[in-house]
Amino acid sequence: AQSVTQLGSHVSVSEGALVLLRCNYSSSVPPYLFWYVQYPNQGLQLLLKYTSAATLVKGINGFEAEFKKSETSFHLTKPSAHMRDAAEYFCAVSERGGYQKVTFGTGTKLQVIP
């Protein structure tokens, strides 16, 4: 069975500071990994995905994530937070093959302080 664990349900950073949102996964086979973002009153939007090419994945809005197999981690980072980054972020995992059901974490709400 696959699962993801997001450490910290709420994270606060100052505008311009580094953003680090943590995600650890569990999967019996090499997974696909994703980060989704949900802005207020909107659906989930894909930020980036890992599919076994480069371990450092760049996404939209300046976000990136690094796949570390030894640590079973896929942490999301952004060098400098902007007010518009305030949202809820979800890490997700999908196994390869079959219909690749996506399993989500519990989400991390990011607050950006001016």
Add this chain to the structure above:
Amino acid sequence: EAGVTQFPSHSVIEKGQTVTLRCDPISGHDNLYWYRRVMGKEIKFLLHFVKESKQDESGMPNNRFLAERTGGTYSTLKVQPAELEDSGVYFCASRQTGSSYNSPLHFGNGTRLTVT
């Protein structure tokens, strides 16, 4: 292209009543998924349609939930009778045929269901 649309955006019903949620996927997307998020918890998978067939309904909580996708286009999720624990946000997502890394999930804005 139009995105995934869900209706209604909000629904408040009393315990014991019936509610039907609707999802219109992106045109041409064979795969349609229902997910639910209870407040503060993870987004949980409910079921997966491929065209009009239920591919995986392992996440459906119980037989009070009925999902249909007649003709392989839009889908409905009926809750009858609703219980307090059914409150949450119900998300629909669709995806093209093919592996997930090439065609990720596209989500609707969700239906917020409150059962009182």
